[in-house]
Amino acid sequence: MTKNPPLLTQQEIYEQFKIKYSQYSPDFELLIKAGQVEKLNRLVREKNAVILKHNYMSWDLQCDEVLGIRGDSLELSRKAGETEADIILFLGVKFMAETAKVLNPKKTVLIPSLKAGCSLASSIAGADVRKLKQMFPGIPVVAYVNTDADTKSEVDVCCASGNASKVVQWAMKEWKTNKVIFLPDKFLAQNVAREMGADIFFPNVSADATTTTKEFALRTKHIAPKTPIFIGWEGKCEVHEKFTPEDVDGLRHDFPGVYIMAHPECPPEVVKKVDFAGSTGEMIKNVTSPDVQDRQVAFFTECAMVEILAAQHKNVLQVCSIQKRCPHMAQNNLETVIEALEKMQYKITVPEDLRKKAELPIRRMIAVK
Ligand code: SF4
Helix, strand or coil: CCCCCCCCCCHHHHHHHHHCCCCCCCCHHHHHHHHHHHHHHHHHHHHHHHEECCCCCCHHHCCCCCEEEEECCHHHHHHHCCCCCCCCEEEECHHHHHHHHHHHCCCCEEEECCCCCCCCCHHCCCHHHHHHHHHHHCCCEEEEEEEEHHHHHCCCEEEEECCCCHHHHHHHHHCCCCCEEECCHHHHHHHHHCCCCEEECCCCCCHHHHHHHHHHHHHCCCCCCCCCEEEECCCCCCCHHCCCCCCHHHHHHHHHEEEEEECCCCCCHHHHHCCCCHHHHHHHHHHHCCCCCCCCCCCCCCHHHHHHHHHHHHCCCCCCCCCHHCCCCHCHHHHHHHHHHHCCCCCCCCHHHHHHHHHHHHHHHEEEE
16 A cells, blocks of 8 residues: 655645745735645545546645646546545536546545536536437437536537547447537537537527427538538536637737637637637646747636646736636635535535436546547
8 A cells, every 4th residue: 555645734835835826825824825725635634535626726726735636627527437535525616526426426526615506507407408309309419518417417428628529520420420419508519610610500499399490401401411510509608708809809919929728618709819729628738838838828718727827837927807717616715625524515416317327428528539
């Protein structure tokens, strides 16, 4: 058995914080935070827990001094399925913790706040998927991982922003079709469709099935036979929808030569204008790519991700505003995270019938490289 290295003391953590993060908090607060991190790490060890930290956590949770694993939704789903810890404490939002529970049902999965939802996940439910499947029978359903277990339980395969086009291509090949139902993110669907040269149709879900299928037939009648066709949904991320093409122009004007990266949950008009679009994990990797080198870099995504990057890389610009902070991700802070382990709250449960049905689409997503 490998022996765990000794935990950092409050003083050691504080010294690190002073070097790396003094731009974010006054000295006395760095000391308080260091004490909280020491306490959190002790709880993690005592309870044999693993902390999975989404890239959208604030610097005091994302930092290396807090024990745990950082990543995007896809990377953390993989880790959640593999861990041997007794407890998974998910620093993210509810659909992520649910995904961990679906993949590793014997573990206790905790989330620091039940208010950590997601505007995309709440835009759709399993009943909506059933209705779409009746309207468009035989067409595979791809769901973005930002969905509840109820929705996932009705779909064929999930995808993350980092593998969305690969998953769509996989589904089209498996189902031997050029059509796909892609849920629930309107902008991600449009961005992936554009990348694949696909046409996209948004059904009027309040109309009856006959009217909608007629509209679809009319719309797709003149499309070349092999052109991929997406059937989308009108969900949006309440953070990424706020970025505009004018923001891109303004930034380029103010910072000539700036390299801009955007998450594909941003509107297509924004994604078209930036230098790189990708998942949080892909954007982070790209900071050190030869394309970027020493150019100034800006991110159009949830702005907490930028805190830790700006501390690590001098060329990263902190383009941040309260508007671009996800209110759901912000439910995670040192206080709520410590409390989660102390009180063993809030436990994620997924009814077994739903869990079994949701597992296959998630495992398919993980398998598509
Ligand atoms: S940033 Fe957007 S997609 Fe991510 S959890 Fe928040 S609302 Fe959902």
